[in-house]
Amino acid sequence: xxxxxxxxxxxxxxxxxxxxxxxxxxxxxxxxxxxxxxxxxxxxxxxxxxxxxxxxxxxxxxxxxxxxxxxxxxxxxxxxxxxxxxxxxxxxxxxxxxxxxxxxxxxxxxxxxxxxxxxxxxxxxxxxxxxxxxxxxxxxxxxxxxxxxxxxxxxxxxxxxxxxxxxxxxxxxxxxxxxxxxxxxxxxxxxxxxxxxxxxxxxxxxxxxxxxxxxxxxxxxxxxxxxxxxxxxxxxxxxxxxxxxxxxxxxxxxxxxxxxxxxxxxxxxxxxxxxxxxxxxxxxxxxxxxxxxxxxxxxxxxxxxxxxxxxxxxxxxxxxxxxxxxxxxxxxxxxxxxxxxxxxxxxxxxxxxxxxxxxxxxxxxxxxxxxxxxxxxxxxxxxxxxxxxxxxxxxxxxxxxxxxxxxxxxxxxxxxxxxxxxxxxxxxxxxxxxxxxxxxxxxxxx
Numbered sequence: 001x002x003x004x005x006x007x008x009x010x011x012x013x014x015x016x017x018x019x020x021x022x023x024x025x026x027x028x029x030x031x032x033x034x035x036x037x038x039x040x041x042x043x044x045x046x047x048x049x050x051x052x053x054x055x056x057x058x059x060x061x062x063x064x065x066x067x068x069x070x071x072x073x074x075x076x077x078x079x080x081x082x083x084x085x086x087x088x089x090x091x092x093x094x095x096x097x098x099x100x101x102x103x104x105x106x107x108x109x110x111x112x113x114x115x116x117x118x119x120x121x122x123x124x125x126x127x128x129x130x131x132x133x134x135x136x137x138x139x140x141x142x143x144x145x146x147x148x149x150x151x152x153x154x155x156x157x158x159x160x161x162x163x164x165x166x167x168x169x170x171x172x173x174x175x176x177x178x179x180x181x182x183x184x185x186x187x188x189x190x191x192x193x194x195x196x197x198x199x200x201x202x203x204x205x206x207x208x209x210x211x212x213x214x215x216x217x218x219x220x221x222x223x224x225x226x227x228x229x230x231x232x233x234x235x236x237x238x239x240x241x242x243x244x245x246x247x248x249x250x251x252x253x254x255x256x257x258x259x260x261x262x263x264x265x266x267x268x269x270x271x272x273x274x275x276x277x278x279x280x281x282x283x284x285x286x287x288x289x290x291x292x293x294x295x296x297x298x299x300x301x302x303x304x305x306x307x308x309x310x311x312x313x314x315x316x317x318x319x320x321x322x323x324x325x326x327x328x329x330x331x332x333x334x335x336x337x338x339x340x341x342x343x344x345x346x347x348x349x350x351x352x353x354x355x356x357x358x359x360x361x362x363x364x365x366x367x368x369x370x371x372x373x374x375x376x377x378x379x380x381x382x383x384x385x386x387x388x389x390x391x392x393x394x395x396x397x398x399x400x401x402x403x404x405x406x407x408x409x410x411x412x413x414x415x416x417x418x419x420x421x422x423x424x425x426x427x428x429x430x431x432x433x434x435x436x437x438x439x440x441x442x443x444x445x446x
Contacts, residue, residue: 069145073159076141080163081444083111084139087128088165089225090246136166136445164446173435174199174221174420176406178250178384183209185409188217188236192390192412196221198422199404203227204247213237217412251434252382252406257358258300258324258349267306270294270314277301279321285329288314296321300350308332310371315339322350322379326358331365331386336393338371344379344429352432354379361385364408375399380432383407392416401427404435 106126129138143159174196179185185205188194189212194201201219203210203226210228213219213236224230224241225248234240264280272290279299285306288294296318305327310316315338322345325331332355334340344354354377355367367383369390377397381388381404388405390396391413397403398419405420412418424431 069159072143072145073161076143076159077161077163080139080141080161081165084137084163084165085444086242086244087137087139088135088167089242136164138446139163139165162446163444166445172199172422172431172437173202173251173404173406174422175201175404175410176248176251177203177205177409178407179203179205179409180247181205181207182409183207184212184231184411185210186219187212187410188214188219188412190215190217190413191415192217193417194219194221194412194420195417196420198222199420200225202245202248206247211241250384250406252353252380252432253359253384255353255356255382255432256349257326257356258302258322260302260304260324260326263304282306282308285309287311288316290314298345300324300345300348302326303330303332305329310334310338310340313337313339315341317341319343320345322348322353322356324350324356324358325365325383325386326361328362329365330358330361331367333368334371334374336370336372338373340369340371340374341376342378343376343427346428346430352380352430352435353382355381355383357383357386359384369396371396377403378427379429380404380406380435387411389413390416390418395419397421401429402431404431406435 106128110124110126123144125142127140129140130136131138139162141159141161145159175186175194177185182205185203185207186194186201199222201211201221201224205211205226206228208229209231210226211219211224211230211232213230213232217232217236218238219232219236220238223239224237225245226241226243227245227247229243230237230241261281263283264278265282265286267284268282269287269289270292272292274293276295276297278297279301281302281304283304283306285308286301286303287307287309289309289311291312292314294314294316296316298318298320300322302324303326306329308323308325308331310333312335317339318341320343323332342354345351350356357365357367364385364387366387366389369377369388370392372392372394374392374396375394376399378400379402384406385408387409388407389411393415395417396419398417398421400419400421401423403420422436424436
């Protein structure tokens with residue numbers, strides 16, 4: 001027998017009414033089952049269903065709530081990991097004795113969590129702990145979780161995540177750009193390469209494109225850190241840059257400038273000559289051209305009120321020599337066909353500094369290394385007001401035990417490969433304070 005509605009059969013209707021249920025809505029197969037039951041059997045089923053329903057509700061609701069809790073915990077863990085790594089990285093840069101690192105870490109955690117649109121930021125508790133041996137930051141985040149069904153209670157409703165970021169290794173400064181806000185404060189184009197060996201690249205610019213590596217250019221170092229943002233594809237950086245890093249203080253700002261005395265020569269231009277030059281003040285600049293071969297005697301060469309030019313196929317060599325650039329037009333330019341072999345002083349006011357630009361310069365000058373044979377540039381190039389452009393077809397500085405660059409901005413064009421080594425133990429030329437072992441990468445250890 002088939003039924004369209006249960007109310008067409010009195011027996012079924014009576015059975016349903018005795019059970020006190022709204023059975024009028026059941027059709028088809030349920031109707032057939034109920035027709036074969038006695039009223040007392042039908043009522044028993046509904047009683048059992050009423051007893052089981054809360055259990056089913058708890059199971060289904062608990063499953064949904066637990067899934068939501070698991071997702072929330074995973075998101076909190078991501079935020080805590082990111083904050084712990086950022087806080088640990090900041091500890092490697094700032095003077096922790098002058099800052100409340102715990103408060104800064106907590107603020108960073110909360111900021112990252114609140115910035116995540118998928119994380120419910122209510123009822124959060126964040127604690128941070130900083131250790132110095134080893135240097136690491138521990139971040140604990142707890143949260144009371146309220147699901148949609150309210151099934152999870154007590155300890156089951158609490159979320160707790162922990163992240164521990166530890167400083168590992170001690171890289172040194174490859175490049176530090178001091179420009180505070182320019183796009184491309186460190187910039188690589190075409191097939192240019194910047195290869196930092198066991199050292200780090202820093203940019204203080206807060207621009208959204210503070211560092212650029214475009215086309216087939218590759219910026220490679222132990223780690224790359226910018227106060228702003230990075231512009232380039234993943235293949236243009238190795239590793240991926242840290243962004244929104246703290247601003248790095250100029251580590252050489254306290255270096256004392258050498259004295260500027262009377263002029264050794266004025267407007268000196270050497271053409272097709274092989275000579276040895278004494279240290280001193282070269283007013284109006286110094287030009288070396290043609291096939292000249294010039295050897296610099298140990299000491300400090302002050303290039304005042306004019307450029308230091310090496311042109312044509314000229315060659316310059318020195319050991320234990322530093323160049324101090326000061327006054328109007330004080331810049332250097334080494335053209336493509338020249339040979340440049342320079343090593344910084346071992347002692348004195350210019351110890352470890354190959355080039356030192358005056359911090360009192362009234363204008364920002366562009367210094368250029370275009371030479372295809374500038375393989376030895378041993379020491380630190382310090383141009384706090386200037387821009388350094390490198391555009392060569394062959395490696396630059398790759399035969400130096402170490403080279404560090406602290407400049408306002410750095411540009412690499414065309415296809416040079418600037419190699420910045422850190423083999424400090426292979427040379428008697430000292431590493432200026434603040435260059436070695438500053439800023440260290442971090443890794444999650446828990």
